[in-house]
Amino acid sequence: MSRFSQLPSNELFKALESAASKDTLPDTMTLLDAVRFNAEGLLPAIAQQHDTKExxxxxxxxxxALEETLATHRVCYYSRSRKKLWRKGESSGQQQHLKSAALDCDGDTLLLEVEQTGPACHTGRRSCFYLSLNDKQAHINSEPLIDPAELYGNQ
Structure with missing residues (x-):
């Protein structure tokens, strides 16, 4: 048993700040108990292409959703609009397969390195971050790879 498993969940991430890599870290379930989900029980998860870092x-x-993702390596999110689990690609076929997952230093944000099949965005673009901003004007920095009507079959 590690020294971290004895800590209250609100102190765990603070204690990890000074942990040496050789320390025996807590198991995943202990860490998940300490994750700082928001008032709705949710955690922001950023998906990044594992090889290009996009x-x-x-x-x-x-x-x-987090436990399912870690167990199956197929990324599962929580849909706030539908109020249910959403397995990326279940309607579009554009799945994400987990390569690695990392919590930030506060335990309140997750970074997922994934293998993305096709576009990640419901607009048919590779990335959801296609609207670039500067101090004067916005512009679209990428075109759809696939027409959204093809992705979703005019649902």
Whole structure:
């Protein structure tokens, strides 16, 4: 048993700040108990293409979605609009397969390195971050790879 498993969950991430890599870290379930989900029980999750490091999207996970993702390596999010689990690609076929997952230093944001199949964005673009901003004007920095009507079959 590690020294971290004895800590209250609100102190765990603070204690990890000074942990040496050789320390025996807490198991995953202990860490998940300490994750700082928001008032709705959700955690922001940033999906990044594992090999190019391109940021693809940000979505939300509840604990169930996070546990499923870690167990199956197929990324599962929580849909706030549908109020249910959403397995990326279940309607479009554009899945994300987990390569690695990392919590930030506060335990309140998750970074997922994924293998993305096709576009990540519901607009048919590779990335959801296609609207670039500067101090004067916005512009679209990428075109859709696939027509959204093809992705979703005019649902």
């Amino acid at each position: 940021v693809l999207m940000m979505a939300w996970m509840n604990r169930e």
